[in-house]
Amino acid sequence: MSAPTQTAPASAGYGRVFAVPEFRAVFAAHVLSMLGVIVSEIALSVLVYDLTRSPLLSALTFALGFLPYAVGGALLAPLADRFPARRVLVACDLVCAACAALMTAPGTGIGLLLALRCALAVVSPVFSGTRMATLADVLGDGDLFVLGRSLLRIVAQSALLTGYGLGGLLLTVVGPRHALLITVSTFLASTVLLRCGTRRRPARARRGTDTAPGLRPLLAGPRVRVLLLMFWVPAAFSVVPEALAAPYADDLGSGSAGLGVLMCALPAGTVAGELFAGARLGPQARERVALPLLCLSLLPYLGYALRPGLALSLLLLLLSGAAAAYTLGLDQWFVRAVPEELRGRSMTVLHGGLMTVQGVGMALAGAAAQVAGVRTAVAGAGAAGVLCCCALAVAARATESRDGAARNMTGR
Structure with a gap:
């Protein structure tokens, strides 16, 4: 088991995590990276539309942010363990900065712009997976890791609430x-923070005994496979209201204001749920509520079958988002189940798969709504999602003895 490089004081909640200097550097770099990604998505979408006047190509720039994650997550995942983590993080940031810099060149054509967007998306899961694995080195693989990972997720969800609005304002100037x-500068600043604010550690593949290439060592155990599905399957269903927010707001007659609050409700609930679970619940309590919350997380979507108005729809989305606090318990189980020498590739596969299933979920949501209508599509996603989550909870119980053994061996 990894140990934190710095001993944090026994204060409550998230304050313990910020007491670790290396985490502060990783956290600041994450904020800058998120800022860079958001600005690049908005700016590139506008740039492509200005050059082509094509809504399809403009929308394609966002779709390309999801699809290449499968490639990066599957093919490049072993790099996260084969090389020192700091070197991988710095290299990924430099590649992203170079891609963004090429986008700024006046003569860059549409084909190259979209190819560069794909390159950013391919690199992203390697960066995110390596960063998450580095958290376990910096904070240990216990409660501090769970809180640190939660904070990074909260930043990402908060970016959905405010980032696109601020990015739109930026483009008016x-x-x-x-x-x-600005994206180039944020990636370069992140590079400096990670290079100077974290210490060099050897590659994880050299620390353990399993150096086999590819994903086979990671997926060999049923516990890891079940936990990966517990992250991915609910996410594929949870994005359905977000994907259908525009036609749903139109059905409600709530206009652009209604669309805005509908898009904000789910991430707002997620932030609130994670903050409460991280600050008010202890590690054992978070693990105890993980499976019940998992089974309940998509249940509010069934309320769409009752044809709710805007206010009730917002409440349903807030409740569903808050139940996503089950991920704090899953984080602890996942880092406990994966051997240290596979931790980088495991986090890369987790992140790459998560983004991929969300993209697929959005596409399937549109197809279902086209056939059955928006409300039916959301309610159907809730019903199917609840059944899948309950089945995964049963599978998790069937494999939990592995976690119990790991907990006894590490003294937790």
């Missing part, structure tokens, strides 16, 4: 190519 220069 500067053009899209100038906005992309």
Whole structure:
């Protein structure tokens, strides 16, 4: 088991995590990376539309942010363990900065812009997976890791609430190519923070005994496979209301204001749920509520079958988002189940798969709504999702003896 590089004081909640200097560097780099990604998505979408006047190509720039995650997560995952983590993180940030810099060149054509967008998406799961694995080195693989990972998720969800609005305001002041220069600077600043704020550690593959290439060592155990599905399957269903927010707001007659609050409700509930679970619940309590919350997380979507108005729809989305606090318990189980020498590739596969299933879920949501209508599609996603989550909870119980053994061996 990894130990934190710095001993944190026994204060409550998230304050313990910020007491670790290396985590502060990782956290600041994450904020800058999120800022860069958001600005690049908005600026590139506007730039492509300005060049082509094509809504399809403009929307495609967002779709390309999801699809290549499967490639990066599957093919490049072993790199996260084969090389020192700090070197991988710095290299990924430099590649992203170079791609964003090329986007700013005046003569860059549409084909190259979309190819560079794909390159950013391919690199992203390797960076995110390596960063999450580094958290276990910095904070240990116990409660501090769970809280640190929770904080990074909260930043990502908060970015959904505020980032796109601020990015839109930015583009009223500067053009899209100038906005992309901000993306370059944020990636470079993240590089400096990670290079100077974290210490060098050897590659994980050299620390353990399993250096086999590919994903086979990771997926060999049923416990890890079940836990990966517990992260991925609910996410594929949970994005359905977000994917259908625009037509649903139109059905409600709530206009752009209603669309905005519908898009914010789910991430707002997620942030609130994670903050409460991280600050008010202890490690054992978070693990005890993980499976019940998992089974309940998609249940509010069934309320769409009752044709709710805007206010009730927002409440249903807030409740579903808050139940996503089950991920804090899953985080602890996952880091406990994966051998240290496979931790980098495991986090890369987890993140790459998560983004991929969300993209697939959005596409399937649109197809279902086209056939059955928006409310039926959301309610159907809730029903199917609840059944899948309950089945996964049963599978998790069947494999939990592995976690129990690990807990006894580490003294937790």
